[in-house]
Amino acid sequence: MEGTVTYGDVSFSYPYSEVYALKGVNLTIHPGETVAIMGRTGAGKTTLVSMLNGIVPHSTGGKLEGTVQVLGLDIMKHEQVELARRVGMIFDDPDSQLFGLTVEEDVCFMLQQIGVAMEEAKKRVKWALDVVGLQGFENRYPRDLSGGQKQRVALASTLAPMRDILVLDEPTSELDPAGRFELLQTLKKLKQELRLTIVLVTHYSEEAVELADEVYLLSQGEIVHKGPPREFFADVENCEKYGVEPPQVTQIAFRLKDYPNTSKTYGFPVSLPEAAIVSRKIFDNIQSALSSMKFTSEHVTNEEIIELRHVSVSFPTRTGTPIKALQDVSLTIHKGELIGLIGQNGSGKSTLSKIICGLLVPDSGSVYILGKDTKLISPRELFRLVQYCHQNPDDQIFNTTVFKEVAYGVRRMKLPKEEIETRVKKALAAVELEEFEEKDPFMLSRAERRKVATASVLSMDPAFIVIDEPTTGMDWSGATKMMEFIRRINSAGKTIAIISHNIPLIAEYTNRIVVMDGGRIILDGHPRDVFSRRSELLPIGLRAPQVTELFQEIGMNETILTVEEGARVFASLE
């Protein structure tokens, strides 16, 4: 298969907008090349790649200046359908791109659209499913598959029509770590075996390092930095300036720039194996330096505010066999803790959180909040004590102003008007949205809507808050800001549990981690303790942060959690 793409001085603005989404972009993608596009949310990445199959501008409208050539076709002179036949695209949300009742039907969808005979279509479906590692899945229902499997079905559906170019727009952002790993391995296999031209939009530097031949950094519609992964991420300052997180092992290298000897030995690795090789050269010196270094792993031992005793929950399924979402779970939460709740999708994290917040009732066992059995607490009283901030803020937002939205819950507490206003203003100040009181929440960015949803929970002043996936879909700088904001709320006295797949941020910001698998708590302790248990994490598809794994690879006993700690270790050798 052949593929070539050329952007010639491309500028683009959406309808009714005076702001350019893309400005003067020049970019060439050669046949068989894999290109990663990175940048902050809103930088123009999706606009850029959506031109390849003609969604921009044919479906979106807008004004395009310059030329975009895809396989010799000028996108302005050809119908969107014609371009879509040559360029496959996969989006971040698996559920909104599957059309068939069965996997076979879904993969066959486009083949039918373009008039491929059914006998040939069935052969191609089988081939495509084999390539993505889903042999025998033809009659399965997509809704029963995991996120990673659904994305592989979407991948198969783009491969079956034998397209020349594959575009993936943040394909792993909604997946758990196991799903991300599955998809990444499949893409590596496709790159090696089929030599497709691949364009990948991602926030994850590991994906760019493992797949891309060339990486481009977009900011406000312009390409501001580019290069092969090694050169690209070595410019750590530039990456960080534009909101891209380099691999942790590369960040360590940057922080060693003031320590010339160590820096010279360590170099600028971009992957874990590479960093491990160079680190072993200085390993012998590390152990002796470590004895004088202290790494905290203090547990919070304040009063208990929540206790679960032998809680079990089952859900019915279509097959008739109930699924055990929680199995005999016991847990104690102390005031002031900032807990990271991690595990694969379906491990029981959300169920556990909803049990604590009274949104679900256990089949057996008891839940105590501030010493009271929740069976004896009215719903109205319960929601004053514990709150659950859903993953998608759009599941909650419905008012016409931010003020009304934040006041919604606290109004139901039947408090005096003045107190309601005080609480709302205080909550808005905590999330740094004081100036947004009269704005329409639907007009805000996703991160801002996230903050509005969190403020609406804060205004009720509960003793305990669960925040579900606060950083999903955010770029690195947005995710870091969100975690800083959560830490500030925790420091002000709130006990918080965060459900997240962002392991590096959980390792850095929390003081306790609870690991779940199959409805049970597998590990529970300080991040340093939990991430030292590699042999227990790997079988359940979880990996420690890259910097942690680096020091584990070279045989260190101490568990390093952050880039700063890792750099401090190496710097101590100077």
Add this chain to the structure above:
Amino acid sequence: MEKNSFLHRVDPRVKIVFWVAIALASQLLNDPFFIGPTLASLFLIFFLGRPTGKVRKLAFSLSGFVAGVYAFWWLFLARSGNPIVDLGLVRVTDWSLWLGLGMALRGACNVMPIMILLSSTSQERLIAGLEGLKVPYPICFGIAHGFRLLPALMTQWSTMAQAQRARGATLGHGGWFFRHPRESIAAIRDAPALAVPLFVGMVRTMARLSLALDSRAYDVDGKTRTKAIRLTMRKSDWIIIAVTGLFLAFVIVMRLGFHIGWMTP
């Protein structure tokens, strides 16, 4: 995997035509003597498809609900006949009872052909049947995708209801019939808390869906589209069409020609 009952093997076009014919016929009948045997026949046909327990439960519940809605007004509003219960405003006569029964059976007759169609026809065959009857492809695709999206919509509804209940909203807590009128009023007041996010969520989902369709070269006209299923009518299908046609003709003649089968409210 699709079952292999006689009903499952009937051409989907025949089942769709049957549904339309019965819907028309049931609009012309409300006398229990006539509509009753029609409904009994529909139940018999329904069981030919060997429906699962859940489907049977759904069919009975839905038919019962619709029958109840149909019967309600006529039971109390019709004034002719000998009174059985007379409380002034509330009055039930022997005639209104008979009419209410007829209307209830008619309501159930509107539901059962749909249940027969949906319980014995896969989504793929349903779409093929509609296309075979020259229903425009975008409508067929919309119907098919509507079925697929329904479970996702129910999940979204449940998630949103949970999110708002966590903030103190009264939303269907304890079922539709609340213990105290104040709770019912609170539920109505809090309805926008569910309706707005649900609507916005649906619009966003549709927008994402349309982009995904564009990326799969979705052809609105469907002219170049290959059909996965080629339907062919068998002898039994033609017999069913003929019997259905005769039944409809019989009802029309009876009703419009001889004024039989209908009780004037």
